[in-house]
Amino acid sequence: MALDTEQPDSPPAIEPRSLRPTGDTDYLPAHGGGVFTTNLNKVTDWARANSLWPALFGLACCAIEMMATSASRWDLARFGAEVYRASPRQSDLMIVAGRVSVKMAPVVRQIYDQMPDPKWVIAMGACASTGGVFNNYAVVQGVDQVVPVDVYVPGCPPTPDMLMYGFTMLQEKIRKGLPPASDLMAMDRGRV
Ligand code: SF4
Numbered sequence: 513m514a515l516d517t518e519q520p521d522s523p524p525a526i527e528p529r530s531l532r533p534t535g536d537t538d539y540l541p542a543h544g545g546g547v548f549t550t551n552l553n554k555v556t557d558w559a560r561a562n563s564l565w566p567a568l569f570g571l572a573c574c575a576i577e578m579m580a581t582s583a584s585r586w587d588l589a590r591f592g593a594e595v596y597r598a599s600p601r602q603s604d605l606m607i608v609a610g611r612v613s614v615k616m617a618p619v620v621r622q623i624y625d626q627m628p629d630p631k632w633v634i635a636m637g638a639c640a641s642t643g644g645v646f647n648n649y650a651v652v653q654g655v656d657q658v659v660p661v662d663v664y665v666p667g668c669p670p671t672p673d674m675l676m677y678g679f680t681m682l683q684e685k686i687r688k689g690l691p692p693a694s695d696l697m698a699m700d701r702g703r704v
């Protein structure tokens with residue numbers, strides 16, 4: 513059977529897209545635009561959840577994974593948290609990435625105290641969460657002995673994906689208006 517090799521004389525014309533006549537509002541929903549209601553708390557929680565600024569510090573091997581989380585492959589910037597601040601006074605998120613030695617504990621606490629409220633803490637990895645394999649006198653057996661923790665991320669080391677999952681859990685918590693762990697601790701002690 514002979515193949516049809518005949519070529520069209522000219523390419524098909526592409527019709528220009530017609531513009532809707534002014535006043536044609538058929539495409540709008542029946543209610544004509546609608547009304548969006550919210551309250552200030554919800555807007556504030558939404559803004560806070562999407563603009564977390566982590567403090568720029570790392571303690572051990574987990575910190576390398578934390579750095580990778582901000583790099584191009586995982587790109588934490590998609591969640592609004594790429595701005596690691598070199599000053600705790602401009603940070604509202606502490607990611608404890610690595611084991612906390614007893615000697616380092618006061619420094620971690622000082623950085624935490626210098627962060628303005630409200631503030632949140634992610635314990636990244638087995639060491640920060642529980643001391644990990646370092647069950648000895650030199651390592652704090654869980655950073656929650658030093659600062660109140662909002663989210664624990666397991667693993668040794670946790671992958672960047674795991675940290676991002678923990679981060680999105682924290683965002684969810686903030687969006688729902690749940691209080692930071694620091695507030696809960698203060699409530700426990702009758703300070704609020
Ligand atoms: S959890 Fe593992 S990777 Fe993270 S600081 Fe401890 S030993 Fe290092």
